[in-house]
Amino acid sequence: MHILLVEDHPLVASGIQAGLALHGLGCDWAASCNAARAHLAARPYDACVLDLGLPDGDGLALLRQWRAAGQAMPVLILSARTTLEDKVAGLQTGSDDYLAKPFDLPELVARLQALLRRAGGRASDRVQCGDCEIDMHEGTVWRGGQRVELSRREWALLAALVQAQGRTLSPAQLHDSLYGLDQDVESNTVNVHVHHLRKKLGPALIETVRGQGFRLAA
Numbered sequence: 001m002h003i004l005l006v007e008d009h010p011l012v013a014s015g016i017q018a019g020l021a022l023h024g025l026g027c028d029w030a031a032s033c034n035a036a037r038a039h040l041a042a043r044p045y046d047a048c049v050l051d052l053g054l055p056d057g058d059g060l061a062l063l064r065q066w067r068a069a070g071q072a073m074p075v076l077i078l079s080a081r082t083t084l085e086d087k088v089a090g091l092q093t094g095s096d097d098y099l100a101k102p103f104d105l106p107e108l109v110a111r112l113q114a115l116l117r118r119a120g121g122r123a124s125d126r127v128q129c130g131d132c133e134i135d136m137h138e139g140t141v142w143r144g145g146q147r148v149e150l151s152r153r154e155w156a157l158l159a160a161l162v163q164a165q166g167r168t169l170s171p172a173q174l175h176d177s178l179y180g181l182d183q184d185v186e187s188n189t190v191n192v193h194v195h196h197l198r199k200k201l202g203p204a205l206i207e208t209v210r211g212q213g214f215r216l217a218a
């Protein structure tokens, strides 16, 4: 999964990026409204963390433009503006959640995961698939009652397939979910990791859709 982080403070941004990567969430950083627009024009994102005080404009105005243009991506405002009026304005402008700075990273991650869960139509963080139980919050997988250890990249691929709810993802889309976890992602990585996931979690969990890509078995 792929998060757009709009935040002009480099230290805050790098801390958030590192925290999200630990949970298998790839993250692109935009330090201004213009950079955020350019990122969003280039690719879709699963969710956005949006600061309000940005060097070239107001995050709230940016959010208003996105919503007016039909952009439905879940947005969490992360701001030092903490009055009740600020929060109400943020939510009324179309944000899905509002977290005040200073913030704790675990809370930000948990709230983002709640947004992703709702966007993915899941009532729970726990997803049962065949004999596997996948905990999207903890980033853990159990098969037949046994915990299975996955690498970060394997987890990122599996999480993307769970979030897709049975839709087929192309190798390029899956490859994209690895972005931000490793600078040196080789083109055959997706096939290699799908192979590893099938060995660890059973051959039936991930189906190949010929000529299109992969999907999670129903």
Ligand code: CA
Pocket: 007, 008, 009, 051, 052, 053, 054
């Ligand atoms: Ca700021």
